[in-house]
Amino acid sequence: MSETRHTKTLIIGSGPAGYTAAVYASRAMLEPILVQGLEPGGQLTTTTEVENWPGDSEVQGPDLMIRMENHARAMGTEIIGDIINDLDLQQRPFVAKGDSGTIYTADSVILATGARAKWLGLPCEQKFKGFGVSACATCDGFFYRGQELIVVGGGNTAVEEALFLTNFASKVTLVHRRDELRAEKILQDRLFKNPKIETLWFHEVVDILGTENPMSVEAAKLKHTKTGETIEIPCKGVFVAIGHAPASELVSDVLETHNGGYVVVEPGTTRTSIPGVFAAGDLTDHVYRQAVTSAGMGCMAALDAEKFLAQTE
Ligand code: FAD
Ligand code: NAP
Numbered sequence: 001m002s003e004t005r006h007t008k009t010l011i012i013g014s015g016p017a018g019y020t021a022a023v024y025a026s027r028a029m030l031e032p033i034l035v036q037g038l039e040p041g042g043q044l045t046t047t048t049e050v051e052n053w054p055g056d057s058e059v060q061g062p063d064l065m066i067r068m069e070n071h072a073r074a075m076g077t078e079i080i081g082d083i084i085n086d087l088d089l090q091q092r093p094f095v096a097k098g099d100s101g102t103i104y105t106a107d108s109v110i111l112a113t114g115a116r117a118k119w120l121g122l123p124c125e126q127k128f129k130g131f132g133v134s135a136c137a138t139c140d141g142f143f144y145r146g147q148e149l150i151v152v153g154g155g156n157t158a159v160e161e162a163l164f165l166t167n168f169a170s171k172v173t174l175v176h177r178r179d180e181l182r183a184e185k186i187l188q189d190r191l192f193k194n195p196k197i198e199t200l201w202f203h204e205v206v207d208i209l210g211t212e213n214p215m216s217v218e219a220a221k222l223k224h225t226k227t228g229e230t231i232e233i234p235c236k237g238v239f240v241a242i243g244h245a246p247a248s249e250l251v252s253d254v255l256e257t258h259n260g261g262y263v264v265v266e267p268g269t270t271r272t273s274i275p276g277v278f279a280a281g282d283l284t285d286h287v288y289r290q291a292v293t294s295a296g297m298g299c300m301a302a303l304d305a306e307k308f309l310a311q312t313e
Contacts, residue, residue: 002101007033009305010096010104011077012084012250013112015042016291017281019068020298021110021305026075028306033078033104035096040081041065042114043282044291047139048130053291064291087250089274107312108276108305111263112298113247115282115289119240120152124208128238132210132217135240137161138290141168147236150175150220152205158241159183159191165239166196173233174199177225200233202226208238246283255279259286270301276312278304 009025011018014036025032044050044061051058073079082098093105117135119125125133134140137151141164149169151162154176160183162174174191179201181188191197200222207221209232219234246261256264256273263279265271270278280301281294 002103004103004105005033006093006105007031007078008106008309009033009108009110009302010035010094010106011110011112012087012096013037013042013114013281013283014040014069014079015065015112015114015281015294016044016068017114017283017294017298017301018042018110018112019065019072020295021112021280021302022072022077022079022298023075024299024302025110025305026072026077028302030108030302030306030309031076031078032110032302033080033106034072035080035082035084035098035104037083037113041069043116046130047136049143050139050291051142052138084250089251089254089277092276094276108278108308110270110298110301110305111251111272111277111279111283112281112294112301113250113283114294115244115246115262115286117240118243118245120205120242122205122207125238125240128208128210128215128217131215132236133208133238133240137164137239137241140237140239141165144168144237146170148234149173149237149239150205150233150235151239151241152176153241153243154178154181154183155241155243156183156187157243159187161239161241162197163187163190163194166194169196169237172197173235175203175205175220175222176201177204178202203231205238206230244282244286244289246286248283251277262286270297270304276305276308278308 009032011034047061086097096104210217278301280297
């Protein structure tokens with residue numbers, strides 16, 4: 001028989017947004033339950049050094065997330081290793097079903113399910129992820145001072161990442177599968193004016209070449225999308241910037257979303273279109289997508305939930 005658990009505040013997701021919401025909700029005596037999902041600790045567990053978390057000039061992503069988990073637990077959050085596979089936000093209390101069979105009922109819900117970078121889907125990409133292949137120039141650009149880099153994509157993110165990487169790299173090649181960028185014109189202007197950036201049209205990455213000991217990228221193999229001709233260009237890093245996908249599948253049919261699935265919140269708050277349901281972190285944010293901004297929104301979500309519960313009691 002399935003167990004049913006009730007809580008004032010159910011937090012779904014265990015990245016910086018979820019754990020920060022948990023700390024604040026616990027201290028507000030909301031006795032929250034946090035469900036961790038498939039990736040306990042979230043995206044930062046997939047990286048190594050994090051150098052922009054305030055208070056730590058360098059911290060390993062997985063270590064930081066263990067500290068956040070311990071902090072949330074110490075404040076009184078019940079942390080559960082489960083995955084929510086169904087969420088009913090049309091009835092009160094809200095009802096969430098876990099893969100474990102547990103049913104969670106909640107007076108308020110904080111959604112902190114994050115977003116995932118889209119990847120090219122090449123086996124070599126998996127192999128070199130964290131060792132020359134990245135989806136986050138802000139996070140990893142610093143490690144490539146004086147090196148040649150490739151950025152893949154033609155949207156705002158790719159152009160912004162290419163521009164940002166010129167702060168470190170000796171040369172950046174933007175590889176795009178068409179001959180037209182999606183990026184805003186103002187960004188395109190900056191891109192084309194930047195002497196460190198070369199744009200390679202009609203090309204896609206088909207392989208990433210490197211060494212295994214030490215694990216290091218040395219070149220990318222590119223294919224012309226029209227002629228099929230392949231070339232190899234030397235590079236120490238490949239930044240994949242082909243879009244991010246928010247993990248909003250649970251709520252995309254009931255909550256307002258925009259920009260490809262990001263949950264809409266009332267500006268300056270974490271309130272979604274359903275009272276009592278709050279969203280924080282990368283799930284709602286297609287612009288900043290940083291650990292510290294996610295944590296900030298997690299804090300806001302707990303405070304918003306506390307206020308909502310006080311008003312409805
Ligand atoms: P996430 O970290 O994405 O966490 C989402 C959580 O939701 C996960 O725990 C997942 O298990 C859970 N979840 C999803 N679906 C369900 C479900 N159905 N049921 C239950 N739980 C669910 N930012 C920085 O500021 N500095 C960096 O150096 C940095 N480096 C990065 C390196 C890499 C490789 C990547 C990918 C990102 C990096 N970022 C960095 C970005 C940063 O990781 C994100 O902005 C941040 O993690 C977003 O936090 P979040 O809490 O919104 O979501
Ligand atoms: P995006 O706009 O969806 O662009 C993705 C790019 O990657 C496109 O150029 C696409 O090519 C390319 N691409 C997709 N799949 C690919 C694949 N498998 N192989 C090779 N190339 C592939 O994504 P984004 O740039 O991350 O932007 C997402 C949203 O955030 C947008 O709404 C954007 O405006 C917004 N954003 C805004 C800012 C800002 O305001 N400063 C900054 C960043 C992002 P095609 O063009 O051929 O489809």
